[in-house]
Amino acid sequence: MYKVLLVDDERLILDGISRIVDWASAGTALAGTARNGAEAFERLAELAPDIVITDVKMPVMDGLQLVEKASEAYPHIRFIVLSGFGEFEYASRAMQYGVKHYLLKPTNEHKIAGALAELIAELGQEERREAFLQQMKTEMDAVMPHVKEQFLKEFVTNKTFGIRDWERYRQLFKLDYDYRVRLILFQLQAPFEFEHLFAIRNIAGDVLAQPLLSTTIGDHVLLVIREEEDGEGEGLQHKLGRIRDIFQDYYKLKATVALSEPDHITNARGLYRETLSCLNYGFYVEEGSLITRKDTLLPSRDDSFAFDEERLCMAVRSGHLEEAEAALAEFIGGLKEAQLDIGVAKSYVLQQFVALIRLCEPGRMGDYYQRIPALVELTTLHAIQAFLEEAAKEIARWNYEQNVNKHSAIVRKVIAIVETQLGNPELSLNWVAQEMLYMNADYLGKLFKKGNGREIFRFRHPVAHQASDGGHRRRARRENLRAGRAAGLRGQSAVFQPDIQKIRGLHAFGIYQEPGMKTRA
Helix, strand or coil, X not given: CEEEEEECCCHHHHHHHHHHCCCCCCCEEEEEEECCHHHHHHHHHHHXXXXXXXXXXXXXXXXXXXXXXXXXXXXCCEEEEEECHHHHHHHHHHXXXXXXXXXXXXXXXXXXXXXXHHHHHHHHHHHHHHHHHHXXXXXXXXXXXXXXXXXXXXXXXXXXXXXXXXXXXXXXHCCXXXXXXXXXXXXXXXXXXXHHHHHHXXXXXXXXXXXXXXXXXXXXXXXXXXXXXXXXXXXHHHHHHHHHHHHHHHHCCXXXXXXXXXXXXXXXXXXXXXXXXXXXXXXXXXXXXXXXXXXXXXXXXXXXXCCCHXXXXXXXXXXXXXXXXXXXXXXXXXXXXXXXXXXXXXXXXXXXXXXXXXXXXXXXXXXXXXXXXXXXXXXXXXXXXXXXXXXXXHHHXXXXXXXHHHHHHHHHHHHHHHHHCCCXXXXXXXXXXHHHCCCCHHHHHHHHHHHHCCCCXXXXXXXXXXXXXXXXXXXXXXXXXXXXXXXXXXXXXXXXXXXXXXXXCEXXXXXXXXXXXXXXX
């Protein structure tokens, strides 16, 4: 039901119209009456009528003044003006304020009901139009984020997107030419789900107080924000750090962030290329870093990278894990310092990996070759280092076991030779190495120490003494043999048992000593 306010200074007319009009049948209700324009205007706020029926000539404030003042304050109200023949000029003035319905006095209930019907039809049509526009606005508000997403995606990636397209969307999104903006590009740690892109986008929207525009492009999230001019509050880099921390706390994934330099919004395409370049540099930093253009300005120094694949291979071949880790860290550090093209850097990585797997257990070489595609797909040098370190440790452990077995066999041979040659006056480290094993004496000594944990002392038997001393030498040799047999009963040679009690003329390490002579190690 539409509410009606009736205004006339004549009581008789006011009461008559109030009674004779069937307000309900007209789809209305008489909300109240007033005796002049001033009183009527005061009751507008109280009654909130949809329609006002007013006379023209009234004291205090006439009908035209009421229409003029009410149209400014309450533009939705519709008016029906009552006028006499001599007052038509007043009605004409009322039409200037949008009044479409006026009735000549004297009038009757049918004319009033007809005018009300026309107004109600107009009001209904306007309400339907308003409802339609509101529905369109609601739907537009719902799709506007998607429109903005698509606009930003097309604007930064489509070279055919021209100035006319920009102008149309600038007006639609209420973007100012003078906006200086930064672009922020997020790249998530793989593997991730598609909803993770929306998650970090929502987190960024909350922390950055709603960016101007945002979208997803492939596996990246792109945001456009206004450049901070006053420098107050949290710094931008600090806010980006908060976004990364919140995302990692919730989803246990790292997010690498590329931040462009500030520029006018019309150059967003160039800023987007800048952020992509920053993400490419992310190969040389750990995932979860913040990268700006300043980080990428270091020139490539291809000639400064000295590649020596044998440095790591030697450590792995010998089975030394610590040396292998140090060599790998040196290799990765050299790549990072040189800032090579990513393709060139990966070629060095592949060359080093292939050299490594040549040292692996023969039956596993095929398994390592099958890992090469995964190595090529890695996106950061940090991840590549972890990949190579795992392979290097596996291969180094296998080589260590092989070396231990090899060293143990040599040690057993040395012990067996010494046990059988105790009575040989030529018995010495040099003699065992050169005459029996055909090895370098120093190398044999190091292998023996590594495999047995004890050093072989360099020694030599003294030259033969004069015949008068022959009996003494024979006694010493017999004691030497007895000491060897005694140690043999315990399962080990006297040459390598420091805990065997010294026997006259024989030290615990099997160094034969004539009485009165000093042992040479």
